[in-house]
Every structure is written in structure tokens, then in C-alpha cells.
Amino acid sequence: MKVAILGAGAVGCYYGFLLARAGHAVTLIGRPALVEAVRSGGLVLESEAGREIVPVEATASGAGVTGADMVLVCVKSGDTEAAGATIASHLSPAATILSLQNGVDNAERLGAVLGRPVVPVAVYVATEMVGPGCVRHNGRGDLVLGASKASETIAVAFGAAGIPTTVSERALDALWGKLILNCAYNALSALTQLPYGRLVQGEGVIAAMTDVVQECVAVANASGVSVPDDIRDTVLALSTSMADQRSSTAQDLARGRPSEIDHLNGYVVHRGAALGIPTPANRMLHTLVKLAERQNES
Known part of the structure; x- marks a missing residue:
């Protein structure tokens, strides 16, 4: 599966790492410093298990979502509308958009910009960026995924990547x-x-x-x-x-x-x-x- 991560901060890099490690083609969309670090040295995860590195694509452009089967939106809540505008013209009609953001109304706000449904996701993970292209995992990592046609399939893929995922009508x-x-x-x-x-x-x-x-x-x-x-x-x-x-x-x-x-x-x-x-x-x-x-x- 081709996956784009829009807003590759601590949350986006963590889940991007797990998906890339599981064999999915991951593109991170983030700040120039992150892009440079990831292109030169890969995406780094620090955890209790040690330090791991996976190769991923990285770009600062919203065009990075082109051809993606799934887009994980991880930008700050205040950037939701602006971020949506940067990717709207590049999205595949078949792409599933997931909002992995704090707050309760981001999926609705993002959907209004994109003119298409966005799946809300509740994220329970403790992470932090310790340097460009390096994310530290401090605990948990489970998701509650809103219901959609693709949600069950996504939950299976996430589970196989080590991301415990529940699908709920009451997201x-x-x-x-x-x-x-x-x-x-x-x-x-x-x-x-x-x-x-x-x-x-x-x-x-x-x-x-x-x-x-x-x-x-x-x-x-x-x-x-x-x-x-x-x-x-x-x-x-x-x-x-x-x-x-x-x-x-x-x-x-x-x-x-x-x-x-x-x-x-x-x-x-x-x-x-x-x-x-x-x-x-x-x-x-x-x-x-x-x-x-x-x-x-x-």
C-alpha cells in the first residue's frame, strides 16, 4: 500500500515508521529539515527495543500525496484547512483520508476543504521528536478508527504493522x-x-x-x-x-x-x-x- 503522511511530526513519523517497516511505501510530508535528514539518513525510531532506521521517501510539497492509497493527516489542528488546500488537487479519487489529529472537529473541517469524507481517528500514543528525522516512542500506540468502507481493511493492515486498531461507529x-x-x-x-x-x-x-x-x-x-x-x-x-x-x-x-x-x-x-x-x-x-x-x- 502507498501511504502519505501529511504533517510528519512525532505522531506522523512514528506511524510512518511502523508502516514502512511493515513493507508499505511511505512518503513523509514535512518541514525541510526533516526532509533533508530522512533523505540522507532514513527515518529513525528510538524505543525500549533500541534504535532502528527505515528508508522512506520525504518531501515538503503537498504533491507528495499523489498516487497514495491512504493519507494520514497529522498536522496541528490550526493548520487543518491550509494543509487540506495543499493536497486537494493531488489526491487520488480512491484515496482514503484519515485525520490523526487532536481535537474533535478536524475530520469535519478537513472534509469541507477536500469535498470528500475524512475518517476521524483517535490516537493514543506518547512520542516526541528528538531531532530531525528521529522520533522517540514513550508508550502506547493504539488507534480508534472511525467507520468507513475501507476501515476494516485499514485496521488489518495497521494491526499487521504493529499498530493496535479498533474500528468504531462511535469514533x-x-x-x-x-x-x-x-x-x-x-x-x-x-x-x-x-x-x-x-x-x-x-x-x-x-x-x-x-x-x-x-x-x-x-x-x-x-x-x-x-x-x-x-x-x-x-x-x-x-x-x-x-x-x-x-x-x-x-x-x-x-x-x-x-x-x-x-x-x-x-x-x-x-x-x-x-x-x-x-x-x-x-x-x-x-x-x-x-x-x-x-x-x-x-
Whole structure:
């Protein structure tokens, strides 16, 4: 299968590596530094198993999706529409488009730009880029894939590549569950630059995270989304299963890059306001991260 990865950051490089190692023809579409590194030295994965390298194609152009059977869109939520515009004219009519992005509305937004369905995917993986063309895997890697004509076939291919994948008609519920995890951890990890295991040991942190979760659940329920009753326990368990992981928002702030906070806590704030549901804990975290971003710009 020919696979294109649009937005080859930590998530895209990790799944691109596994698919390439399984024998699929993978093209990474990313920043020039990544393209240069991958072309000269291959794509590198660091994990508990050691250090591995696979050869893949790489380009900075949206034309890299040409001829792809499947396109994994892994760009930041704020770049969704712009990224879609760069690939729209190059897509094969038969290509399946998957949105492996944070937030709950990217597949819908991307589909509007492309004029075709996009499959939503909830991603549960801890990864980080440790250099151009080098990704480190810190934990998990499973996916919940929205239902489509191609989803079962894709799930089998992913499973064979070492990517545990479940197909679900309720992928939106899974995305909301992931959103709640992100709202609880991302901003706090970013503002403190702490990994999850150390973060939850701070005074008042679990109580603050509980406030965030409760607000998110209220907004989700009012939006017609089903959230598990034990979602708070699931959130707190992440501090053990991904104890050494810093959030993607923390990595963005550390690198001086814009974060996705508008599509995480910010999304809950705006959705809550539209539904008449107060979200003060999420509002405070959103505000503090936006201030930190502004500080980075100065």
C-alpha cells in the first residue's frame, strides 16, 4: 500500500515508521529539515527495543500525496484547512483520508476543504521528536478508527504493522475522551514543563484536573456525546501508563511554536459558552497557555 503522511511530526513519523517497516511505501510530508535528514539518513525510531532506521521517501510539497492509497493527516489542528488546500488537487479519487489529529472537529473541517469524507481517528500514543528525522516512542500506540468502507481493511493492515486498531461507529465519543485527557494534562504539563507522573504529584493538581474533567464531561453530554462514567479514573491512570511523557503542548512551548490549545481547552470554553455551561477551569488553563505563547513571541 502507498501511504502519505501529511504533517510528519512525532505522531506522523512514528506511524510512518511502523508502516514502512511493515513493507508499505511511505512518503513523509514535512518541514525541510526533516526532509533533508530522512533523505540522507532514513527515518529513525528510538524505543525500549533500541534504535532502528527505515528508508522512506520525504518531501515538503503537498504533491507528495499523489498516487497514495491512504493519507494520514497529522498536522496541528490550526493548520487543518491550509494543509487540506495543499493536497486537494493531488489526491487520488480512491484515496482514503484519515485525520490523526487532536481535537474533535478536524475530520469535519478537513472534509469541507477536500469535498470528500475524512475518517476521524483517535490516537493514543506518547512520542516526541528528538531531532530531525528521529522520533522517540514513550508508550502506547493504539488507534480508534472511525467507520468507513475501507476501515476494516485499514485496521488489518495497521494491526499487521504493529499498530493496535479498533474500528468504531462511535469514533466521535473516543475523540471526546481523548480531548478530555488532553484538556486535563496538556496545559498543566506545558506550563510546568513536567511529565505526567511528576505533574500529578503537585499540590492541588488532581483536584484541578478533576475540575477540568467535570467541565468537559458537562459540555460533552450537552453536545450529545457519550463519555464513560469512569473517565476521571482513566485520566488519572495516564499519569502511570505515560509517566515520562510531556504533553505535545509542552513540547510546542519549549520549542517556541504555537500550540493547539485553542482546539483543546479553548474548544471546550467556546463550546461551553454556546451551550450556556460555565468552564472556568478550562478557561484559566487556556488563558495561561495563550499568555505563555505570547511571551515566547516577545
